[in-house]
Amino acid sequence: MAQGQDYAAAMAQDMANFDPSEYPVIGELAGQGGVGNTLQGPATINDNDNGTLTADWADDSGSHHMRFTGQGFDVHSDGYSVWTSTGSKDSAHVPLTSYDDSAAALPDGAPGAAPVEVNETVDNSSKFSTLAINGNDGPITSLASIDTYNPADVQLNSPVAILQDFGPGDVQVATSSSPGNNTQAGAAAGTLGSKIATSRAAIMGRGPRVTLKGEEFNFSFYRPAGSRKPLTVPKSGKGYLFRPGEPNNQLRLDYHDFPPERGIEDTWHWNQRSVARIFGNGLDHSTVGATLAGGSVTALRLGGRLFIAYGLYQSYLAVKNSHNPGDEVKRQASGWAGATIGGEAGAELGAGIGGSVGFLFGGVGAVPGAAVGAFVGGIVGGVVGWQGGTWVYNRFSPPVPE
Amino acid sequence: MSDRQADFVPGKGAVHIRFVSGNDGFWPIPEAVALAGLNYRFAVVQDSFVSDCGEMYFDEQLWLCLLGFIKKYGAEIKVIGLGFKRENEELPINEFIKSWNALNSEDKNPPWAMLVSEGNTLKISLVTEYWAEVGGPQPYSDSYTYSIYSEQDVAEKVLDYIKTSNTSERWSLDLPVITVPPNKVRMPRAKPDKLERFLSKLRGLWR
Numbered sequence: 380m381a382q383g384q385d386y387a388a389a390m391a392q393d394m395a396n397f398d399p400s401e402y403p404v405i406g407e408l409a410g411q412g413g414v415g416n417t418l419q420g421p422a423t424i425n426d427n428d429n430g431t432l433t434a435d436w437a438d439d440s441g442s443h444h445m446r447f448t449g450q451g452f453d454v455h456s457d458g459y460s461v462w463t464s465t466g467s468k469d470s471a472h473v474p475l476t477s478y479d480d481s482a483a484a485l486p487d488g489a490p491g492a493a494p495v496e497v498n499e500t501v502d503n504s505s506k507f508s509t510l511a512i513n514g515n516d517g518p519i520t521s522l523a524s525i526d527t528y529n530p531a532d533v534q535l536n537s538p539v540a541i542l543q544d545f546g547p548g549d550v551q552v553a554t555s556s557s558p559g560n561n562t563q564a565g566a567a568a569g570t571l572g573s574k575i576a577t578s579r580a581a582i583m584g585r586g587p588r589v590t591l592k593g594e595e596f597n598f599s600f601y602r603p604a605g606s607r608k609p610l611t612v613p614k615s616g617k618g619y620l621f622r623p624g625e626p627n628n629q630l631r632l633d634y635h636d637f638p639p640e641r642g643i644e645d646t647w648h649w650n651q652r653s654v655a656r657i658f659g660n661g662l663d664h665s666t667v668g669a670t671l672a673g674g675s676v677t678a679l680r681l682g683g684r685l686f687i688a689y690g691l692y693q694s695y696l697a698v699k700n701s702h703n704p705g706d707e708v709k710r711q712a713s714g715w716a717g718a719t720i721g722g723e724a725g726a727e728l729g730a731g732i733g734g735s736v737g738f739l740f741g742g743v744g745a746v747p748g749a750a751v752g753a754f755v756g757g758i759v760g761g762v763v764g765w766q767g768g769t770w771v772y773n774r775f776s777p778p779v780p781e
Numbered sequence: 782m783s784d785r786q787a788d789f790v791p792g793k794g795a796v797h798i799r800f801v802s803g804n805d806g807f808w809p810i811p812e813a814v815a816l817a818g819l820n821y822r823f824a825v826v827q828d829s830f831v832s833d834c835g836e837m838y839f840d841e842q843l844w845l846c847l848l849g850f851i852k853k854y855g856a857e858i859k860v861i862g863l864g865f866k867r868e869n870e871e872l873p874i875n876e877f878i879k880s881w882n883a884l885n886s887e888d889k890n891p892p893w894a895m896l897v898s899e900g901n902t903l904k905i906s907l908v909t910e911y912w913a914e915v916g917g918p919q920p921y922s923d924s925y926t927y928s929i930y931s932e933q934d935v936a937e938k939v940l941d942y943i944k945t946s947n948t949s950e951r952w953s954l955d956l957p958v959i960t961v962p963p964n965k966v967r968m969p970r971a972k973p974d975k976l977e978r979f980l981s982k983l984r985g986l987w988r
Binding site: 582583602615616626627629631633634635636637638650651652653654655659660661662663664 | 799838914917922983
């Protein structure tokens with residue numbers, strides 16, 4: 380069985396210039412801390428090989444706790460940090476200056492044995508914390524279930540643990556198989572898909588379908604293509620339900636001033652043409668529920684943009700904090716592609732359901748209902764699509780070279 | 782033509798009509814109108830909101846009245862832009878009226894433009910601005926606006942003609958005429974631009 384001193388010896392080879400980025404990544408654990416975060420793929424570390432398990436924390440203040448179970452390796456640490464402080468892996472890191480293998484309480488996970496659980500309290504001010512591990516009698520068979528006492532500590536948008544091999548010995552370099560579990564970016568990208576679904580009628584003339592009283596309508600945030608438009612002034616329609624192929628036969632949520640003689644103060648109102656049989660007579664220029672609907676639609680439109688910006692920021696952070704930025708860029712791009720497609724599909728479905736449900740709460744409820752449905756459907760579709768997109772990337776991406 | 786049943790029966794509320802003088806260039810006009818130098822614009826703005834009428838209301842009688850007015854200026858009348866997906870179609874007036882009369886009232890949408898010529902000279906044009914389909918700013922919001930483009934100012938003649946035709950007094954004429962400053966920044970676009978044509982082709986493929 381390899382001893383902890385092997386690790387110390389390996390580290391001592393070049394302690395002053397220790398740079399983890401020079402060593403191959405042989406596996407990652409990704410996503411928020413919690414049960415079920417299992418290292419995927421053939422991550423193998425053989426006898427006498429050494430590695431570290433590095434956690435990437437969300438912040439660099441306070442104490443962090445890491446817990447994991449596994450088999451096939453020894454743990455030789457009680458929580459010192461290889462990298463310390465200042466919140467960026469690019470910042471100066473302190474070489475391993477102490478090595479304490481006296482923590483006999485840290486169990487070893489022998490192959491075939493029941494998984495052992497390791498609990499670590501990592502010192503303050505550590506953005507990236509590392510546990511040393513040493514190959515035991517064979518491959519790491521189940522390095523699994525990274526957990527934290529406080530899941531909020533874990534950086535959400537990058538792998539929470541990187542397994543690197545520092546040699547010596549033969550190491551089978553594994554493809555990083557992080558699922559790129561970035562729920563927030565997926566949801567945000569799904570919002571992008573939702574925006575595409577609810578905007579494309581402006582170009583293609585067709586939007587998400589909403590069936591009301593057996594008649595098909597399309598929903599759009601923007602003026603559907605085919606309706607005539609002025610050249611320079613802003614259009615005031617904020618939400619449309621229109622018959623496919625007949626864009627001027629529509630229920631429109633509109634916002635603009637009224638002539639003074641109208642005596643109506645509220646500027647949100649409905650306009651309708653050739654749809655009274657569905658939505659009821661007397662709705663044209665009515666303000667019933669229009670302010671609420673207008674506020675909802677506006678909030679969703681603006682909120683969607685902010686959410687997309689937030690998702691892009693999360694992806695940027697994921698790339699920035701990644702140990703392999705090039706690989707992470709591709710993974711994030713795959714995630715965004717998958718989530719956008721998923722979000723568009725989700726928005727299609729959600730708008731149909733939301734519109735029908737909203738219709739039950741007064742005919743005009745179909746407009747905000749479709750908007751909310753598209754938004755929620757987009758988020759759900761985005762999360763699912765993100766998983767699909769990153770799975771495709773992980774499945775077909777080439778292995779990380781040794 | 783749609784086989785749907787009529788969704789509503791127009792009520793008896795007044796139809797508010799405003800008038801605007803000046804070429805603000807908000808809406809595209811046919812190339813022929815721009816080339817002929819018909820620089821005077823007098824717009825008849827029909828509010829689509831009519832009390833007791835459940836939907837946006839297109840007053841066919843008003844449009845026919847204006848057609849009657851421009852007919853006096855020439856023998857040859859050409860109709861352009863017959864509706865959705867038929868933006869560039871042209872018809873002589875007789876053929877257009879025949880098909881117009883066959884439509885249900887709810888399927889009637891005024892065509893984009895009517896060009897009245899005498900000999901080879903374009904004399905006057907009636908161009909529809911479909912604010913009812915997009916909302917828009919005052920004084921046009923939610924209206925069917927008919928812009929009469931002519932070589933000379935015809936505002937007084939149009940007003941007199943409408944007053945004379947308002948026998949049932951259903952039209953409520955909101956006077957005085959609103960004057961808008963001319964748009965000096967850009968001229969009205971005569972034809973759909975390249976992007977619009979490209980998008981039209983895309984829409985065709987999509988369908």
